[in-house]
Amino acid sequence: MSIFVNSETKVIYQGLTGSQGRYYGLLNRDYGTKVVAGTNPKKAGTDVEGIPIFASVAEAVEETGAKASCIFIPAPGVRSAVLEAAQGGVDFIVAITEGVPAHDEALFYNQLRKDFPNVQLLGPNCPGIISPGECNIGITAGHIALPGGPVGIVSRSGTLTYQALHELKEKGIGCTTCVGIGGDPVPGTSFIDCLAAFEADPETKAVMMIGEIGGSAEEEAAEFISNNMTKPISAYIAGVTAPPGKKMGHAGAIVSGGKGTAKAKMEALEEAGVKVGNNPTEAGDLMAEIVSQL
Amino acid sequence: MDLFEYQGKEFFADYGMPVSPGKLALTTEEAVTAAENLGYPVMVKAQVHTGGRGKAGGVKFASNIDEVSEHAENILGLDINGHVVERLWIEKASDIADEYYASFTLDRSAKKHLGMLSAEGGVEIETVAEENPEAIARIWVDPVEGLSEGNCRNWVKEAALPEEAIEGAVEILLNLYRAYVEGDADLVEINPLILTEDGRVHVLDAKVTLDSNSVFRHENYEDFDKTQTRDERETAAHSKGLQYVGLEGEVGVIANGAGLAMSTVDVVNQVGGRPANFLDIGGGANADVMTAALEVINNDPDVRSIFINIFGGITRGEEIANGIIDALDRVKMSSPIVIRLDGTNADEGRAILEPHLSQTLQVAPTMLDGAERAVALAKGINN
Known part of the structure; x- marks a missing residue:
């Protein structure tokens, strides 16, 4: 079992004909992901190594029955790509692209909430999602993840997501699903979305969480954890020793209040009963301890 | 990308907001010429990417040529929170009857834009936020x-701006949002x-x-990028497309990915x-990127050793x-280098490094x- 995607998930790649889309789309297919279509209005009717290209997501959905899409479109086109995917009928959208303007993210996040409340967006600027052994959408190297559970992973940072998978695999611990939510200002999927899904997933017995300094997503997750999570959690927050960042005028300081530092995040998580490590290895050791007691 | 005040005012003026006439000056002579052309009284304002200019003596009122000359002389070269003043903005002075505060920013928790408006403007708005949060009207x-x-009008009324300021404030705030x-x-x-x-907002x-x-x-934003203040090391790294933040210590750090670099x-x-x-070379880690990263770190005289921490995913x-x-x-x-290489085909990678290893090029099995x-x-x- 897994969350959001599994071996049955059919995926459309928006931007499959571009260099990045082609590279990762084919790697994902080699991993076993059901990559059923690509889109490009100028190349409709052609194919990429046997994967048919359609003019739009709507056509691709109609022809293949896909319910997920993965976006490898350059940043200027991501806003329309996300809306095209939602309008086209998929209910899970993974936007890998980095460098999307924050105003675009705020706009399509709220547009989806309003017009497509059942659509889940992951990203932008994220490594994607992998349910090891079943489905890999995005840029994670599939073989660094050990299939089978019992741990679910949710992470705000790309390379630290891999580091987390690696720490667990070294200890022989498998993963149900690993979600990289990305570190942009308005992520489509939050820690809380993932924690709730892991709580509901019978195969996931524990959760590993990787956060970063800045924003208040970890503090909000901590509050959700104390109220809603019964499964044990270990965590690591990157940037414990980072010098205080450049604050964004008075407005930024007022909005963040005391939140945003690694210390505040770690304390909030510890108070919620989370085992917090000082580095990824420690968080992995803490998870190994949790798993041994399950 | 932070704008200087004068750039911000040009930016606001493009959206129809009323700003004071003024001129940029890089020398005392230019400051004097600007003031003579604008007519007195003028304000002599330090242009730096940091707050607290007024307290540091970086904003002065001048009613004649001698005062402009004296203030410009004093402010140019002044160190304000580590930022040395190289630019002055000479601006026609305004008669102030009342001061307010207005801003828009993204509220990352609410995932909406947040406008803040207060009838208690001036320098200490953060104190207002702490001690008297009701004095700030917020709109999501x-x-x-x-x-x-x-x-917008309801928001202005909620902030309790005086009657005569309401219409002017509404117009400015709508343009500010735009x-x-x-x-x-x-x-x-x-x-x-x-x-x-005289009753204008x-x-x-x-x-x-x-x-x-x-x-x-926004093609013109590249001009703003050129006036960003970075230390020398940061400028060199930035020109090579590397994410670099200079710190105070002796161990140079190179890693792939922002999270891993921070970690x-x-x-x-x-x-x-x-x-x-902090140096993030991104995902690829090829010879060109690595060369650029090593050059940047090598040019830092404080560095005594270098830790290269790479996790191979697709690469x-x-x-x-x-x-x-x-x-x-x-x-x-x-400086000597320690490499930690993990992830995809790490053993093969370490085998390639093996014949090159020495006292000054070592390999470590784990990050710690x-x-x-x-x-x-x-x-x-x-x-």
């Missing part, structure tokens, strides 16, 4: 719906927004941070060392190892171990 704007005139959205700003802030003696200061991700649709800085600190920098260990060896052929390093060795080397302990 849904990006899809935008800010309507009606909602500048914030259409201009792709992370932050727009007017502190103070003033009511003049007017923009007296401008703080603007633009989203560098939006440059593709590497953490671990170096945790084992008793002091990182010299395989052999490619990374070959990239490092190639880069080391190109750059003559002055690598940090410990690099810190020991920085302290002159060769183990």
Whole structure:
């Protein structure tokens, strides 16, 4: 079992004909992901190594029955790509692209909430999602993840997501699903979305969480954890020793209040009963301890 | 991307907001010429990317040529929170009857735009926020719906601005929101927004941070990028496309990915060392990127050892190892290096490094171990 995607998930790649889309789309297919279509209005009717290209997501959905899409479109086109995917009928959208303007993210996040409340967006600027052994959408190297559970992973940072998978695999611990939510200002999927899904997933017995300094997503997750999570959690927050960042005028300081530092995040998580490590290895050791007691 | 006040005012003026006439001056002579042309009295204002200018003596009133000359002389070269003043903005002085505060920024928790408006403007708005939060009227704007005139007027009334300021404030705030959205700003802030003696609402200061991700649709933003203040090391790294932040220590850090780089800085600190920098080379880790990274770190005279922490995902260990060896052929390093290479084909990568290893080029099995060795080397302990 897994969350959001599994071996049955059919995926459309928006931007499959571009260099990045082609590279990762084919790697994902080699991993076993059901990559059923690509889109490009100028190349409709052609194919990429046997994967048919359609003019739009709507056509691709109609022809293949896909319910997920993965976006490898350059940043200027991501806003329309996300809306095209939602309008086209998929209910899970993974936007890998980095460098999307924050105003675009705020706009399509709220547009989806309003017009497509059942659509889940992951990203932008994220490594994607992998349910090891079943489905890999995005840029994670599939073989660094050990299939089978019992741990679910949710992470705000790309390379630290891999580091987390690696720490667990070294200890022989498998993963149900690993979600990289990305570190942009308005992520489509939050820690809380993932924690709730892991709580509901019978195969996931524990959760590993990787956060970063800045924003208040970890503090909000901590509050959700104390109220809603019964499964044990270990965590690591990157940037414990980072010098205080450049604050964004008075407005930024007022909005963040005391939140945003690694210390505040770690304390909030510890108070919620989370085992917090000082580095990824420690968080992995803490998870190994949790798993041994399950 | 932070704008100087004068750039922020040009930006606001493009969106129809009333700002004072003024001129940029780089020397005392230019300041005097500007003041003579504008007519007295004028304000002499330091242009720096930091707050607290007034307290530091960086903003002065001048009513004649001698005063302009004296203030310009004193302010140019002044150190304000580590920022040395190189530019002055000479501006026609305003008669202030009342001061307010206005801003828009993204509320990351609410995932909506947040407008803040206060009748208690001036320098200490953060104190107002702490001690008297009700004095700040907040409005959350849904990006899809935008800010309507009606909602804007209600917001201004909630902030209890005096009757005569309401219409002028509504007009400015609607334009401020438009500048914030259409201009792709992370932050727009007017502190103070003033009511003049003759009853006009007017923009007296401008703080603007633009989203560098939006440059593709604002070609003129590249000009703003050129006036960003970075230290020398940061400028060199930035020109090579590297994400670099200079720190105070002796252990140079190179990692792939922002999270791993941040985590590497953490671990170096945790084992008793002091990182010299944060440097994220991104996903690829090829010879060109590695060369650029090593050059930047090599030019930092404080560096005593270097810790390269790479996790191979899609990029395989052999490619990374070959990239490092190639880069080391190109750059003559002055500090010893410790490499931690993990992830995809890490064993193959380490095998490529093996014949090159020496006292000054070591390999560590884990991140923690690598940090410990690099810190020991920085302290002159060769183990």
